[in-house]
Amino acid sequence: MRRWWLGGLIFVPAMSWGDREEFHIEIRNHLFYPAEIQVPSNTKIKLRITNLDETPEEFDSFDLNREKVIFPKRTATIFIGPLPPGEYTFFGEYNPNSATGKVIVKGNSNAN
Amino acid sequence: MLINSVVLFLRDALPLLLFISILSAIIYLRTNSLGWLVKATFFGVLGTVVLSAFIDRVSEGFDGFGFELLTATIHIMAYLSVLLFLRFNSIVLATVAVSLLLSVHGTNLYIYSSGFWSSASVNVNNALLIGSILGFGISFSLALLLYYGLSASMMERWSKLPMVVLALTAARQITEAVYFLIQADWLPTGQPLWNTSAWLSDSSEFGHLINALIGYEASPSAVQVGLHLLALVIPLFMIMKLNQQPTVTEVTP
Numbered sequence: 408m409r410r411w412w413l414g415g416l417i418f419v420p421a422m423s424w425g426d427r428e429e430f431h432i433e434i435r436n437h438l439f440y441p442a443e444i445q446v447p448s449n450t451k452i453k454l455r456i457t458n459l460d461e462t463p464e465e466f467d468s469f470d471l472n473r474e475k476v477i478f479p480k481r482t483a484t485i486f487i488g489p490l491p492p493g494e495y496t497f498f499g500e501y502n503p504n505s506a507t508g509k510v511i512v513k514g515n516s517n518a519n
Numbered sequence: 520m521l522i523n524s525v526v527l528f529l530r531d532a533l534p535l536l537l538f539i540s541i542l543s544a545i546i547y548l549r550t551n552s553l554g555w556l557v558k559a560t561f562f563g564v565l566g567t568v569v570l571s572a573f574i575d576r577v578s579e580g581f582d583g584f585g586f587e588l589l590t591a592t593i594h595i596m597a598y599l600s601v602l603l604f605l606r607f608n609s610i611v612l613a614t615v616a617v618s619l620l621l622s623v624h625g626t627n628l629y630i631y632s633s634g635f636w637s638s639a640s641v642n643v644n645n646a647l648l649i650g651s652i653l654g655f656g657i658s659f660s661l662a663l664l665l666y667y668g669l670s671a672s673m674m675e676r677w678s679k680l681p682m683v684v685l686a687l688t689a690a691r692q693i694t695e696a697v698y699f700l701i702q703a704d705w706l707p708t709g710q711p712l713w714n715t716s717a718w719l720s721d722s723s724e725f726g727h728l729i730n731a732l733i734g735y736e737a738s739p740s741a742v743q744v745g746l747h748l749l750a751l752v753i754p755l756f757m758i759m760k761l762n763q764q765p766t767v768t769e770v771t772p
Contacts, residue, residue, distance in 0.1 A: 500634070501631075
């Protein structure tokens with residue numbers, strides 16, 4: 408019984424990961440590519456960020472309430488949303504002047 | 520860059536130093552010794568070195584959420600250590616709590632510092648250095664003020680105040696853990712219950728201070744608020760229950 412409960416704890420989140428729509432961003436020469444992504448409104452999405460540089464970068468966004476270090480030559484995952492329509496800016500903490508971008512949430516404002 | 524590096528230190532050094540100052544105030548007045556802090560620093564630095572060496576590989580575990588899950592686990596362990604410290608008054612548990620938090624915050628500072636320094640041109644390195652010194656200076660000064668304030672309160676009739684502040688700081692560890700578990704999608708995000716950004720922003724200086732002390736969030740979700748309150752009520756209840764002057768037992772970790 409205890410094992411089932413523990414297994415549930417581990418696998419329920421893992422199952423939910425697979426259901427999310429995925430979006431990809433790359434970091435090259437301290438810039439985000441693409442710098443803008445469009446995502447559906449009121450939906451939780453999975454954002455995968457690959458850092459192709461030789462130095463770490465931190466994906467940071469006050470609008471999205473997310474911060475995550477992406478190590479050199481590694482890929483990190485961030486869940487964002489569900490969000491109402493609008494524009495949500497993000498930046499690279501270590502290169503805030505050059506590494507900037509935004510998540511554009513499109514769709515109607517009604518919750519699912 | 521100067522402001523960035525100040526904020527960086529406020530974000531990681533401030534909560535750690537405030538936590539240390541509260542425990543130091545409680546323990547020092549009972550034992551007249553800060554030897555436990557030397558041990559905690561040793562184990563914390565050791566933990567930082569080990570974590571820093573493997574953190575990039577750890578971060579790729581659990582579908583890219585290894586860092587969040589490890590950090591959340593360490594914060595939960597630190598919270599449990601504080602609960603056990605309140606219950607058993609053992610310095611070993613205070614040492615464990617500080618070592619754990621030093622490991623995780625030390626690793627964050629190492630990652631941020633290496634990221635900043637490797638990305639920066641030679642021209643901005645001075646700004647980074649000055650910013651780091653300023654950030655550490657501000658954090659250390661605030662921690663020192665808190666230490667002397669709490670030490671003074673223990674000699675007056677506000678003798679339980681340091682324990683209450685410790686409970687607030689302990690609950691902050693759960694708020695941190697919840698933040699990382701939400702980011703990893705292990706807990707539901709939910710809609711914010713309120714938004715006080717206009718009144719006190721997370722990114723403001725005072726916002727950082729209140730966050731470091733009690734885990735302030737400008738727009739928390741129901742899960743964050745609920746688990747924070749639960750994490751706060753448990754140690755407060757323990758303090759009320761143990762309403763006698765506890766004696767700390769010196770145990771070598």
